[in-house]
Amino acid sequence: MNATEQAFIQLLNQHQKIIHKVCNLYLHGQTDKEDLFQEITLQAWKAYTQFRGEAKFSTWLYRVALNTAITYFRKDKKQAFIASVADLPEMAHSIERDPIEEKSKAMYAAIANLSKIDKAIVMLYLEDYSYAEISDVIGITANNIAVKMNRIKVKLREATLKNFETV
Amino acid sequence: MELDDLKGFINQELIKDSPEMSEHNIANLLKGKAVSVISKIKKSLWFEIICCILVAIGFIYIALFTNRDSIKIYFGFFGAAFIPFTWVFFYLLKKIKEFDNSVLPVKENLKQLVQVLEEFTKRYFQFNMALLPICFLFAFVLGYNEKAPVNELDKLQALFKNHETIYLALIIAYTAVMFFALIYMTKWYIKKLYGNYISQLKLLLTELKDE
Numbered sequence: 001m002n003a004t005e006q007a008f009i010q011l012l013n014q015h016q017k018i019i020h021k022v023c024n025l026y027l028h029g030q031t032d033k034e035d036l037f038q039e040i041t042l043q044a045w046k047a048y049t050q051f052r053g054e055a056k057f058s059t060w061l062y063r064v065a066l067n068t069a070i071t072y073f074r075k076d077k078k079q080a081f082i083a084s085v086a087d088l089p090e091m092a093h094s095i096e097r098d099p100i101e102e103k104s105k106a107m108y109a110a111i112a113n114l115s116k117i118d119k120a121i122v123m124l125y126l127e128d129y130s131y132a133e134i135s136d137v138i139g140i141t142a143n144n145i146a147v148k149m150n151r152i153k154v155k156l157r158e159a160t161l162k163n164f165e166t167v
Numbered sequence: 168m169e170l171d172d173l174k175g176f177i178n179q180e181l182i183k184d185s186p187e188m189s190e191h192n193i194a195n196l197l198k199g200k201a202v203s204v205i206s207k208i209k210k211s212l213w214f215e216i217i218c219c220i221l222v223a224i225g226f227i228y229i230a231l232f233t234n235r236d237s238i239k240i241y242f243g244f245f246g247a248a249f250i251p252f253t254w255v256f257f258y259l260l261k262k263i264k265e266f267d268n269s270v271l272p273v274k275e276n277l278k279q280l281v282q283v284l285e286e287f288t289k290r291y292f293q294f295n296m297a298l299l300p301i302c303f304l305f306a307f308v309l310g311y312n313e314k315a316p317v318n319e320l321d322k323l324q325a326l327f328k329n330h331e332t333i334y335l336a337l338i339i340a341y342t343a344v345m346f347f348a349l350i351y352m353t354k355w356y357i358k359k360l361y362g363n364y365i366s367q368l369k370l371l372l373t374e375l376k377d378e
Binding site: 001005009010012013016017020021023024025035037038039041042043045046047049050051060063064066067068070071072073103104105107108111115116117118120122123125126127128136137138139140141144152153156157 | 169170173174176177178180181182183185187188189190193194196197199200201202203204267268269270271272273274275276277280364367368371374375377
């Protein structure tokens with residue numbers, strides 16, 4: 001293993017949560033998630049020679065991971081994976097219901113059902129990226145991101161309420 | 168309840184049950200093979216390049232060593248035609264490799280991916296279609312004027328000895344059916360391989376239009 005490979009592996013190891021988050025948000029099945037994890041790792045490794053350190057490694061990795069996840073289509077497999085909060089394993093069997101936790105899970109289910117692009121925006125927003133930083137990753141203006149984010153929030157509020165009521 | 172109130176919970180949920188990878192695991196992942204559409208196209212291009220080289224060598228060999236003039240012209244022409252095709256495939260491969268190693272913003276990445284796929288499918292279709300009329304025309308003209316006996320054609324011609332017009336009409340009809348069937352099949356094959364994927368990518372791009 002050469003020095004570049006060693007440095008890359010160390011960096012990826014430190015930031016692997018980013019890839020796990022993207023895999024969990026975009027795919028459901030464990031095998032699919034593992035396949036996507038490997039694909040993102042390989043794409044990052046291929047592009048690593050071009051990484052000049054101008055952006056933070058985490059932002060660069062988000063770009064690679066989101067580009068890979070967004071253009072990753074599995075044949076004959078459904079992309080949407082959580083139809084309602086009731087599909088979440090713990091929720092199906094919970095006897096004592098904590099409304100806050102249920103609402104949180106209802107929100108999570110709502111995010112999981114967003115479009116691929118909206119998911120990417122929400123993911124970066126959840127990481128406390130500014131609209132300007134999100135705009136750098138997504139490639140549309142910060143104003144556009146703000147407009148989209150407002151719409152997503154409304155969409156999520158409505159979907160969360162609907163998911164919460166169906167439990 | 169708003170998204171902002173639940174940031175912490177959702178961030179936790181997104182990494183829940185994710186197995187922690189060791190450096191050794193990551194090193195092993197790097198030995199794997201990519202399954203992206205770009206990797207698929209690169210494999211496809213390498214296959215086309217190898218085929219083109221083999222066909223060019225084979226056809227030129229036949230052209231050099233055959234005694235029939237029609238075969239000499241036919242195979243010689245096609246053998247030579249595959250040389251620029253190989254060059255174009257190499258050019259496409261270079262462009263795809265450049266794209267594959269870059270890390271662009273999501274919108275630009277989608278745009279370029281669509282461009283690369285459309286360019287590839289367009290060239291692929293053009294190459295197949297460009298050969299068809301030349302192929303049929305050559306086969307028709309050279310076969311018709313061939314001085315040396317061709318048993319199968321001679322037998323067929325004997326059947327229509329006094330009906331040359333019907334014989335010609337049959338050959339033209341056969342050629343037309345083959346021609347259009349090949350166009351349809353090639354279009355269908357390309358759409359099956361990449362068409363639906365391109366449509367899905369374009370749909371994602373429409374979501375990123377300026378508002």
